[in-house]
Amino acid sequence: MNKIILHKGKDKAAWQLHPWVFSGAIKHIQGSPTNGEVVEVFNIDNEFIAYGVYSGLSRVAVRLLEWHPDKHIDESWWRDRVRRAVAQRKHLLNESNDTCRLIFAEADFIPGLIADKYADFISIQVHAAAVERVKEWIVDELATLLKPRGIYERSDLKSREHEGLQDTNGVAYGEVPPEFVDVIENGIQYQINIVEGQKSGFYCDQRENRALTAQYVKGKRVLDCFSYSGGFTLNALRAGAASVVAVDSSALAIETLKRNVEVNSFDTNTYKAVQSDVNKYLRQLGEEGEKFDVIVLDPPKYAPSRSALDKASRAYKDLNRRGLMLLESGGLLATFSCSGAMDIETFKQVIAWAALDAGKEIQYIRQFTQPEDHPVRASFPEGEYLKGLLVRVV
Structure with missing residues (x-):
């Protein structure tokens, strides 16, 4: 087997079970390993x-x-890792919830693999050459364990370029998913698009945060920004919000949200779906003097790396400043960041700056995080990417 020898003093993280070895830590390579090949690592x-x-x-x-x-x-090692990951999520699947993340990359000791369960279908994403090599075993094990109607691969990720891999989209097992797959989360029905939707089809990492935020919306005017397929909107409507305005720049997202409102038989007179750039729409609402009681800001990843953190912080600050200006005393802002490079303390500071610029005094009354099917290994804190704050305007 090919051997990797690490520089003196560069082996500490590896001894402490951190799963990444950066190229600069390598002193010497014995042999000629190819991408995805198993190697032994020595000090x-x-x-x-x-x-x-x-x-x-x-x-x-x-x-x-x-x-x-x-x-x-x-082969038995890879299959065992899949079995362990699935077994740890089985209690999350029931009559009111048939969607969850089955495999979360490094957190489940399978770096480079994401697998999500959506009712009778599974969506997978392969980021790494090593997983590409053993994909057949992984797909077979998932099919054996869960007996889905189909497993669909959505490996169209920029990260694959760094692994020497081309994009791969298509059926890995069983049937092609229909245009819309019916799933249930928190007892709410969704129709999601696995083949063309964002990421693997649905953001199940916000499952608990949607339910928590909904506790505060009864009789309130709600603004849901970056609404996608309507997770926060649908939970707010079920919880008795007086009105909900849902905003997203994607036409497919707005179409899907409208379908999900109808599927759940919610009153269509209590919500409005707006296709627009969120920052532009927030600016427009401010100019019109609109006010809301609860605002949700769940933007895409602004900081894909630490080098982008300063620029991302300015974007988060401006977005939250605009949101806070639409809230009066007692109003609530549920604001999120899915950027792993931004930790919760930095995020709090950014929101504090946004409040100062908006001329608002605020309190943090709750912290949000990712659910248990997105676990964080103690040796890999980088896996903790989703964080959020429930902010009250004083």
């Missing part, structure tokens, strides 16, 4: 650290998988 004193998988095109040159020298990375 400068030739002490075994872990098995990993190699990627010669990525800054993360090795993704570590197993720290026990007697446990080899073979």
